[in-house]
Amino acid sequence: MEIIRTVSRLSEVAGQNRAAGRSIGLVPTMGALHAGHKSLVDRARSENDVVIVSVFVNPTQFNNAADLQTYPRTEEADAAMLESCGVDYVFMPSVEEIYPEPDTRVFDLGPVAEVMEGPMRPGHFNGVAQIVSKLFAWSQPTRAYFGEKDFQQIAVIRRMVELEGFDLEIVPCPIVREADGLALSSRNVRLTAADREVAPKIHYLLKQSIELKNQGLSPVEVEKATTAAIDDIDGLRTEYFQIVDAKTMQPIKEWAEAGELGAAGCATVYCGDVRLIDNIRY
Ligand code: PAF
DSSP: OEEEOOHHHHHHHHHHHHHTTOOEEEEEEOSOOOHHHHHHHHHHHHHOSEEEEEEOOOGGGOSOHHHHHHSOOOHHHHHHHHHHTTOSEEEOOOHHHHOSSOOOOOOOOGGGGSSTHHHHSTTHHHHHHHHHHHHHHHHOOSEEEEETTSHHHHHHHHHHHHHHTOOOEEEEEOOOBOTTSOBOOGGGGGOOHHHHHHTHHHHHHHHHHHHHHHTTOOHHHHHHHHHHHHHTSTTEEEEEEEEEETTTOOBOSSGGGOOTTOEEEEEEEEETTEEEEEEEEO
16 A cells, blocks of 8 residues: 655556556545445445545635644554555645645535535535545546535535536445444544433434334424434534435425435534534435
């Protein structure tokens, strides 16, 4: 496994592999790798000749300086894990290498970015589009792998791909959970012991929301009941729970409004000081 620090080397190895007719699977990450990332890497390994994983805590997608500051960084452990997964190249650049000058591009991400995380985290999705577009341009992937925990992010990246005309496949991968249902996240290490006890209730109540739908409640009624149930638990506070069309990310009022991919319930919940996101499909 080669650790790459420069954009020029990344472009070089990508170009050589593409010229040799090899498929490239890219797994973009911000490090602090866990079993959720491993599932993306394993999938990429099984579907491509060459696997590139990027590990870069991208400052332009953080709208909160403290969050950027405290984001976990575990470079050595990440490299060891990726080596054991049979990854070919790990791209671990510095901030200066990625942004020698500020990236002033503003992407027209449209309606998929105007709901949920969009208004809650101004600039976040534009920052994601900036870094992912750079990674796609430099590593020329055949396929790129993203976890469905960041459900809306996948729709935003699809939009960016359309805008930029990248010729690649976006591969969404299922959420990986702890045995008690908590979605794996690099942020989970920041949960206190007490937070960790209550955090799995988020997934439990999202699953319960399927029962509410089956009992005949409308999306808006399910949203209200589920938000109230989460907020009833000491230590949890809902920022939003929104039921949306799983493709367009637009809120629905009737289940029948959901299109070909059905509906998704997307939640952001503070567990203590830690902002957790999760979702469920209907
Ligand atoms: O999902 C993430 O970890 C990040 O948003 C990504 C896609 C690696 C871009 O920095």
